Amino acid sequence: GENVEQHPSTLSVQEGDSAVIKCTYSDSASNYFPWYKQELGKGPQLIIDIRSNVGEKKDQRIAVTLNKTAKHFSLHITETQPEDSAVYFCAATYTGNQFYFGTGTSLTVIP
Amino acid sequence: KAGVTQTPRYLIKTRGQQVTLSCSPISGHRSVSWYQQTPGQGLQFLFEYFSETQRNKGNFPGRFSGRQFSNSRSEMNVSTLELGDSALYLCASWRAGGANEQFFGPGTRLTVL
Numbered sequence: 487g488e489n490v491e492q493h494p495s496t497l498s499v500q501e502g503d504s505a506v507i508k509c510t511y512s513d514s515a516s517n518y519f520p521w522y523k524q525e526l527g528k529g530p531q532l533i534i535d536i537r538s539n540v541g542e543k544k545d546q547r548i549a550v551t552l553n554k555t556a557k558h559f560s561l562h563i564t565e566t567q568p569e570d571s572a573v574y575f576c577a578a579t580y581t582g583n584q585f586y587f588g589t590g591t592s593l594t595v596i597p
Numbered sequence: 598k599a600g601v602t603q604t605p606r607y608l609i610k611t612r613g614q615q616v617t618l619s620c621s622p623i624s625g626h627r628s629v630s631w632y633q634q635t636p637g638q639g640l641q642f643l644f645e646y647f648s649e650t651q652r653n654k655g656n657f658p659g660r661f662s663g664r665q666f667s668n669s670r671s672e673m674n675v676s677t678l679e680l681g682d683s684a685l686y687l688c689a690s691w692r693a694g695g696a697n698e699q700f701f702g703p704g705t706r707l708t709v710l
Binding site for chain 2: 518520522527528529530531532575583584585586587588589590
C-alpha cells in the first residue's frame with residue numbers, strides 16, 4: 487500500500503512568517519492529495535487539496551505544490567497568524583476508498 | 598448542510614468490556630471510513646464502507662468490527678477492550694466515485710481503564 491511521510495513533526499514560527507510542511511508518498515498511482523487541519527478537541531478539517539493533474543493550487547494564504555516526479559507535495563502558509571496553530575496532516579489516495587495519512591505536524595505560531 | 602456527527606463524544610470503559618460507536622454521514626454521502634487516532638500512531642485506517650458493504654479493512658485485530666446501514670449511518674464495535682484501545686475514533690464521509698474530499702466528524706474519545 488501507499489506510505490506517506492511528513493516532516494517536520496513540530497514547527498514553530500513567528501507571527502507573520504511563512505510555514506512549510508512537506509510530505510512524500512510512495513505510490514505513483516496516487517492522484518489526490520488533501521491537507522487537513524486539526525484543532526484541539528476537533529476532527530480534522532480539509533483546508534486545501536490538489537489532484538495529480540495540477541502542480542500548484544492556492545487559496546488566500548494557503549498553497550499546495552505537487553511534484554509528481556519526485557513524489558512529494560508541500561503545504562505553504564504565508565503571513566501566519568496565531569489561529570493557524572494546530573496539527574496539520576497530509577494524505578494521499580489513488581482509489582478514493584482508502585486515504586493514507588502522514589503522521590502530522592504540530593504548528594505553533596508565536597505572537 | 599449538517600456535518601458528520603458522532604456519538605457519543607466521550608466514553609469511559611474498563612478492560613474486557615465492549616463498546617459501540619455511531620457515525621451519521623453528511624446527507625447524500627454513501628461512503629464512510631473509520632480511523633483510530635493516537636498520539637504515537639497518527640491516523641490509522643480501520644475500515645471503509647459503501648452501500649452497506651465493507652470495501653477495505655486496515656490492519657486491526659478482529660475485535661474491531663463495523664457495519665453500515667441502508668441510510669448510510671455506520672457503527673463500529675470493539676469487543677474485549679484493552680488499555681491500548683484508548684484513542685480518538687474518527688469517522689469520515691464522502692461522495693462515492695473516485696478520490697473525493699473526506700469530511701471528518703468530531704470523533705469519539707474512548708478511554709479504557
